[in-house]
Amino acid sequence: MRNNDKSQTPKNPTPKSGNGDPPAEHYMPPPAPLLALFQTHASFLLFGHENPDGDAVGSALALGHMLRDMGKQVSVAFPTPPPDWWTHMPGADMVTQQPSQPPDVAVSLDCDDISRLDHLTEAYLQAPHCAEIDHHTNTRRSCEVFYVDPQASAVGVLIHRILTAMDQPLTAQIGTCIYWAIATDTGFFRFANTNAEALRVCAECVAAGADARRIARATVGNRPLAHLVLKGRALANLKQYLDGRVLLGVVSMQDFAAAGANRTHAEGIIDDIRLAPEADVSVLFKAPSPNNCWQVSLRSSVIDCAEVARRFGGGGHAEAAGFSFDGPLADGRRHLLDALADLLPETDR
Numbered sequence: 459m460r461n462n463d464k465s466q467t468p469k470n471p472t473p474k475s476g477n478g479d480p481p482a483e484h485y486m487p488p489p490a491p492l493l494a495l496f497q498t499h500a501s502f503l504l505f506g507h508e509n510p511d512g513d514a515v516g517s518a519l520a521l522g523h524m525l526r527d528m529g530k531q532v533s534v535a536f537p538t539p540p541p542d543w544w545t546h547m548p549g550a551d552m553v554t555q556q557p558s559q560p561p562d563v564a565v566s567l568d569c570d571d572i573s574r575l576d577h578l579t580e581a582y583l584q585a586p587h588c589a590e591i592d593h594h595t596n597t598r599r600s601c602e603v604f605y606v607d608p609q610a611s612a613v614g615v616l617i618h619r620i621l622t623a624m625d626q627p628l629t630a631q632i633g634t635c636i637y638w639a640i641a642t643d644t645g646f647f648r649f650a651n652t653n654a655e656a657l658r659v660c661a662e663c664v665a666a667g668a669d670a671r672r673i674a675r676a677t678v679g680n681r682p683l684a685h686l687v688l689k690g691r692a693l694a695n696l697k698q699y700l701d702g703r704v705l706l707g708v709v710s711m712q713d714f715a716a717a718g719a720n721r722t723h724a725e726g727i728i729d730d731i732r733l734a735p736e737a738d739v740s741v742l743f744k745a746p747s748p749n750n751c752w753q754v755s756l757r758s759s760v761i762d763c764a765e766v767a768r769r770f771g772g773g774g775h776a777e778a779a780g781f782s783f784d785g786p787l788a789d790g791r792r793h794l795l796d797a798l799a800d801l802l803p804e805t806d807r
């Protein structure tokens with residue numbers, strides 16, 4: 459349920475500090491110039507990053523629904539196709555392969571660098587106005603108008619704040635997309651970014667009509683055989699490095715071929731590798747697909763994964779980040795292990 463009475467306490471009250479009080483809750487409101495863009499313009503093109511995840515797709519579609527409900531013209535585009543389950547999300551008709559004419563406003567979502575828009579970067583930069591909505595720690599921004607809050611669990615949370623600030627209704631469609639964004643980005647409420655705001659927003663989304671069971675079934679509760687076979691091969695060949703502190707998996711071209719799998723089938727394998735308590739850092743190398751390079755995923759709660767990834771031209775979050783590289787696996791692995799040996803704190807184990 460939404461609180462429409464603006465005179466009441468803010469949606470995210472700041473608790474008093476003192477003994478026994480909970481810590482003050484963080485809240486960064488959407489900037490006025492961003493809201494002005496949504497109010498004054500008529501056509502919008504919304505972009506998510508390449509290999510879009512639930513947050514990229516969910517937040518783009520949620521914002522798309524809000525703008526469409528306001529009578530605006532909206533298209534959504536991704537440089538590479540989203541995972542199969544995205545067709546269960548409301549708003550498929552907004553998604554276009556190749557945006558035609560430039561919109562009034564282009565918005566990038568969940569995207570820490572415009573290079574992640576790949577071949578759509580041109581279309582993005584052609585729009586007379588652009589804005590970025592993101593929660594990555596990176597600060598390389600290419601638009602004057604941006605709403606970047608690294609403390610937000612997911613971009614879906616930021617869309618909810620925008621919706622609230624603009625006094626637009628949380629419909630079942632918007633609630634479904636926002637719930638999808640937050641649930642997937644928090645690993646279904648297991649990761650460190652699962653905070654009170656994320657849970658509160660998700661509760662509102664369920665009250666508005668989001669079907670939590672259906673969303674879980676469509677994503678984490680539903681894995682194609684190709685994914686399972688690919689994961690089996692990756693897990694069977696895990697290797698330990700740096701006295702066992704790094705657990706590293708590889709999915710090679712042969713693995714993809716043997717499993718009948720594509721890149722999207724490798725999603726989530728890293729989250730199984732990170733389950734091993736023996737390692738401080740979990741790593742997955744995904745083989746190059748045609749016209750592509752090796753993709754590397756990092757997970758750790760001991761070192762800052764985003765810092766590691768940035769050394770290799772990538773980015774992400776403290777506990778989950780990634781980068782890509784061109785060249786032989788052995789070289790990439792050696793450079794990464796050198797960097798990790800530098801960064802891992804001393805231990806007496």
Ligand SMILES: [Mn+2]
Pocket residue numbers: 513514568593612613643
């Ligand atoms: Mn995200």
